[in-house]
Amino acid sequence: MTEPVIEAIDAVKFLGEGAGRVQALKGVSLAVGGGELTLLMGPSGSGKTTLLSILGCMLTPTSGTVRVGGRATADAGPEELAKIRRENIGFVFQSYHLFPTLNALDNVRLALDVRGENSHRAMQKSKEALARVGLALKMASYPSELSGGEQQRVAIARAIVSNPAILLADEPTAALDSENGHAIMEVLAEIAREQSRGVLVVTHDPRIVPFSDRIVSIEDGKIIGDKRPADGEARADKSGTAAAERTDKPSRKDRKRKP
Numbered sequence: 001m002t003e004p005v006i007e008a009i010d011a012v013k014f015l016g017e018g019a020g021r022v023q024a025l026k027g028v029s030l031a032v033g034g035g036e037l038t039l040l041m042g043p044s045g046s047g048k049t050t051l052l053s054i055l056g057c058m059l060t061p062t063s064g065t066v067r068v069g070g071r072a073t074a075d076a077g078p079e080e081l082a083k084i085r086r087e088n089i090g091f092v093f094q095s096y097h098l099f100p101t102l103n104a105l106d107n108v109r110l111a112l113d114v115r116g117e118n119s120h121r122a123m124q125k126s127k128e129a130l131a132r133v134g135l136a137l138k139m140a141s142y143p144s145e146l147s148g149g150e151q152q153r154v155a156i157a158r159a160i161v162s163n164p165a166i167l168l169a170d171e172p173t174a175a176l177d178s179e180n181g182h183a184i185m186e187v188l189a190e191i192a193r194e195q196s197r198g199v200l201v202v203t204h205d206p207r208i209v210p211f212s213d214r215i216v217s218i219e220d221g222k223i224i225g226d227k228r229p230a231d232g233e234a235r236a237d238k239s240g241t242a243a244a245e246r247t248d249k250p251s252r253k254d255r256k257r258k259p
Ligand SMILES: Nc1ncnc2c1ncn2[C@@H]1O[C@H](COP(=O)(O)OP(=O)(O)O)[C@@H](O)[C@H]1O
Pocket: 015, 016, 017, 020, 021, 022, 023, 024, 042, 043, 044, 045, 046, 047, 048, 049, 050, 051
């Protein structure tokens, strides 16, 4: 792994009030580097979204440290946190979060408009980002004219257009059928490997495993596993799972985007 792009150290998070108060994270340390796709897997309620929100500076930990690009965020106020997010982090959600009244190009461009980017450059970059996710021919389409998989690709283009060091995706394939889910994971894996970006994907979909470089498991607010399916340790694993994962893993050449 390269220098961590984003890092949580001993993060604890309590959520809710009174009798509903829950310790969602019980001391979690996780560093995510550039150039690889990391999966964060665990059962529902295990703390995945909470950890992603803390790494993405959308939530602050009750205790513990978060570093983005080596910089601790503890003393940052809301405006500074927003700036850290804008400059470093791209988000992709299960439900796309596109503006229905804007076409694909304008949905992506909006992410640069809010950053005060020159409009000609913004247009250029947005077209490039849409082409990267295989939507060069759908730039003028509105969300209602796009499939779920295509809408998610627009959301990915919007997340990468500002060139963030890390992309955080919370169950990005959960609302998609397996073919579209597959295509989205191909896009995310390419973004990690070819653009040296860190990509962290929360999922409980085991079909995603062949696309990943690293799998972090979380249960009941604690990290209980962290392994790389392709490394020596996993190869020595006689269970056969790791070997199956490697065989299934599509080579970069084979990874063709579906229309
Ligand atoms: N706003 C909240 N108030 C109280 N408890 C919450 C809140 N959000 C999440 N939780 C609880 O925190 C735990 C972790 O939630 P979450 O991070 O959303 O899990 P996951 O994404 O793995 O399903 C769960 O027990 C959940 O019920």
